[in-house]
Amino acid sequence: xxxxxxxxxxxxxxxxxxxxxxxxxxxxxxxxxxxxxxxxxxxxxxxxxxxxxxxxxxxxxxxxxxxxxxxxxxxxxxxxxxxxxxxxxxxxxxxxxxxxxxxxxxxxxxxxxxxxxxxxxxxxxxxxxxxxxxxxxxxxxxxxxxxxxxxxxxxxxxxxxxxxxxxxxxxxxxxxxxxxxxxxxxxxxxxxxxxxxxxxxxxxxxxxxxxxxxx
Numbered sequence: 001x002x003x004x005x006x007x008x009x010x011x012x013x014x015x016x017x018x019x020x021x022x023x024x025x026x027x028x029x030x031x032x033x034x035x036x037x038x039x040x041x042x043x044x045x046x047x048x049x050x051x052x053x054x055x056x057x058x059x060x061x062x063x064x065x066x067x068x069x070x071x072x073x074x075x076x077x078x079x080x081x082x083x084x085x086x087x088x089x090x091x092x093x094x095x096x097x098x099x100x101x102x103x104x105x106x107x108x109x110x111x112x113x114x115x116x117x118x119x120x121x122x123x124x125x126x127x128x129x130x131x132x133x134x135x136x137x138x139x140x141x142x143x144x145x146x147x148x149x150x151x152x153x154x155x156x157x158x159x160x161x162x163x164x165x166x167x168x169x170x171x172x173x174x175x176x177x178x179x180x181x182x183x184x185x186x187x188x189x190x191x192x193x194x195x196x197x198x199x200x201x202x203x204x205x206x207x208x209x210x211x212x213x214x215x
Contacts, residue, residue: 171204
């Protein structure tokens with residue numbers, strides 16, 4: 001028997017249906033029903049509301065503000081001894097991230113990552129961080145400079161020494177994001193600096209370092 005006789009199979013009058021052909025037809029029928037149900041559900045969903053004139057004006061104003069901020073930006077660098085170096089949120093975030101790495105606190109490390117990781121992994125994000133840092137144990141670090149290369153992007157140059165490794169200089173790239181994960185330039189409100197290159201495989205590479213003045 002190779003046909004999908006529903007009544008005979010369900011009521012027990014047909015017993016020789018245990019074969020790959022009938023099973024395949026049953027799965028195909030199930031997939032078809034699922035596709036039909038999803039299509040019906042989509043049809044019943046109301047269309048998204050059209051943006052009001054106020055919403056459109058707000059978006060236009062924000063776009064103009066972003067454009068002005070980007071055009072007005074000039075690259076600059078902060079180093080130890082410069083005003084605002086130690087108090088800058090990127091410096092504070094970098095130190096906190098590296099201390100969490102030393103302590104193997106993967107949940108705290110995850111808090112600094114860009115929203116893309118949280119949106120992609122959800123509650124499993126700390127596990128993802130733990131997996132990529134398996135075999136990477138930080139002994140010492142020193143924050144050397146912060147280079148602001150774009151209105152919403154900066155790179156922190158640090159000197160690190162991992163277990164069984166020589167001191168080296170790498171860069172951590174930070175991006176200022178809004179609540180949706182889109183870049184938002186300084187000085188516009190609603191932005192948070194988040195670590196883009198949280199994965200050690202994506203650290204910005206510099207030359208090998210000498211003996212560190214470590215933290």
